[in-house]
Amino acid sequence: MFDQMGLDINIVVFDGFEPLDVFGPFEVFINTDGARVRLFSLDGPGMKVGEGGVRVETVGPEDINSQGVLLIPGGSGTRTLVGDDQWTGQLASLAARSPQVMTVCTGSALLAAAGVLDGRRATSNDLAFDWVVSTGERVDWIKDARWVVDGKFRTSSGISAGIDMALAFVEDACGSQAAEKASMQMEYIRNRDSGYDPFA
Amino acid sequence: MFDQMGLDINIVVFDGFEPLDVFGPFEVFINTDGARVRLFSLDGPGMKVGEGGVRVETVGPEDINSQGVLLIPGGSGTRTLVGDDQWTGQLASLAARSPQVMTVCTGSALLAAAGVLDGRRATSNDLAFDWVVSTGERVDWIKDARWVVDGKFRTSSGISAGIDMALAFVEDACGSQAAEKASMQMEYIRNRDSGYDPFA
Numbered sequence: 001m002f003d004q005m006g007l008d009i010n011i012v013v014f015d016g017f018e019p020l021d022v023f024g025p026f027e028v029f030i031n032t033d034g035a036r037v038r039l040f041s042l043d044g045p046g047m048k049v050g051e052g053g054v055r056v057e058t059v060g061p062e063d064i065n066s067q068g069v070l071l072i073p074g075g076s077g078t079r080t081l082v083g084d085d086q087w088t089g090q091l092a093s094l095a096a097r098s099p100q101v102m103t104v105c106t107g108s109a110l111l112a113a114a115g116v117l118d119g120r121r122a123t124s125n126d127l128a129f130d131w132v133v134s135t136g137e138r139v140d141w142i143k144d145a146r147w148v149v150d151g152k153f154r155t156s157s158g159i160s161a162g163i164d165m166a167l168a169f170v171e172d173a174c175g176s177q178a179a180e181k182a183s184m185q186m187e188y189i190r191n192r193d194s195g196y197d198p199f200a
Numbered sequence: 201m202f203d204q205m206g207l208d209i210n211i212v213v214f215d216g217f218e219p220l221d222v223f224g225p226f227e228v229f230i231n232t233d234g235a236r237v238r239l240f241s242l243d244g245p246g247m248k249v250g251e252g253g254v255r256v257e258t259v260g261p262e263d264i265n266s267q268g269v270l271l272i273p274g275g276s277g278t279r280t281l282v283g284d285d286q287w288t289g290q291l292a293s294l295a296a297r298s299p300q301v302m303t304v305c306t307g308s309a310l311l312a313a314a315g316v317l318d319g320r321r322a323t324s325n326d327l328a329f330d331w332v333v334s335t336g337e338r339v340d341w342i343k344d345a346r347w348v349v350d351g352k353f354r355t356s357s358g359i360s361a362g363i364d365m366a367l368a369f370v371e372d373a374c375g376s377q378a379a380e381k382a383s384m385q386m387e388y389i390r391n392r393d394s395g396y397d398p399f400a
Contacts, residue, residue, distance in 0.1 A: 018227075019223045019226055019227055019230070020223055020224065020226075020227035020386065022223075023219045023220055023222075023223035023224075023254075024224075026219055026220075026252060026254065027218075027219055027220035027252075027359065029252075030219070030251055030252035037252050037253075038253075039254065047257065051230055052226060052227075052229075052230035052237050053237075053238075054223075054226065054239065054256065055256065055257035056254065056255065056256050056257075057247065057255035057256075057257075125387070126387065127384075127385065157387055158385070158386065158387035159227065159385070159386045159387050159388070160363075160386050160387050160388040160389070161387050184327075184399060185327065185359070186220065186358065186359045186360050187325070187326065187357055187358035187359050187361050187399045188359070188360040189360070189391060189398065191389060198389065199384060199387045
């Protein structure tokens with residue numbers, strides 16, 4: 001569905017992001033023909049510090065295609081951001097404009113806190129599951145899943161599950177050959193079953 | 201063997217590095233108790249630009265524990281660096297001091313070009329294999345492997361294989377419980393067989 005116009009992927013980055021939540025899907029998309037990936041932060045361009053002290057540069061929200069695909073990682077930074085109504089409000093506004101929204105790990109808590117997932121099926125990190133559930137009581141949380149698709153929302157379980165979700169998205173958006181090519185170039189042994197969750 | 205003194209992991213970063221080659225193992229190590237990970241560049245502190253345009257901050261070689269574990273990613277930047285004798289010489293010097301040296305993907309070409317892998321068994325990215333072989337004619341290249349261990353050198357196949365190699369290293373260095381914990385926290389479904397290579 002995207003191959004005519006190209007595929008813009010916007011990954012929102014914040015202090016305390018989990019590195020592989022970002023760079024697993026990032027690697028999938030840079031191995032997908034026609035996709036462009038940008039790391040951005042809602043409070044403007046600058047450096048963000050992830051788990052383990054990694055520092056990455058981001059552009060501001062004015063530098064992305066606001067109608068691109070939105071991807072939201074998790075990480076310890078989500079614990080404070082769920083209480084930041086201005087931040088989650090901005091995120092909700094971007095999610096509303098985006099044709100596809102993906103979360104990895106505790107990234108789903110950020111959408112849940114903004115009310116965006118109310119009435120929808122979603123999943124999250126198994127180890128942080130109870131906390132995530134508390135951020136969105138009206139969400140139909142599915143614990144036993146590697147990822148969950150509900151309409152334009154795709155939410156994945158912990159960290160590495162984001163890679164499988166991203167590959168499945170590429171398959172839906174660009175075809176199975178594109179997903180095969182990306183996983184072959186990454187030498188990634190795919191988990192294709194969204195319901196298989198050995199960590200639940 | 202490292203749990204008494206802590207485990208310093210130094211990941212060398214250069215323009216044209218492959219993001220998941222760095223951040224797959226990075227995520228393994230930040231989920232390993234007692235490990236500290238640093239991204240450094242041989243030409244001093246600054247920003248390095250990886251595939252897909254990602255910009256990450258590095259420290260200089262004077263800011264790392266030069267007797268720590270050295271990890272070398274791959275990426276398109278290796279194509280020019282193999283011809284930079286000063287750069288590969290500095291890398292060889294660090295490799296000589298390091299108790300453990302790991303490469304991901306075409307990172308093994310950088311060690312091979314410096315002569316460090318002469319007479320040793322090693323592997324690399326399957327898709328770039330012929331080029332990598334040309335960088336070190338005296339290396340005993342093993343195509344059909346997810347990763348190869350020869351003495352203190354551990355070389356892995358393409359991109360994602362670095363995660364499996366890093367987890368196997370944690371198992372050897374810190375015990376099987378440490379590796380289990382890291383893979384569980386990452387929700388990563390491990391490939392434990394170093395000889396299994398569906399991409400060869």
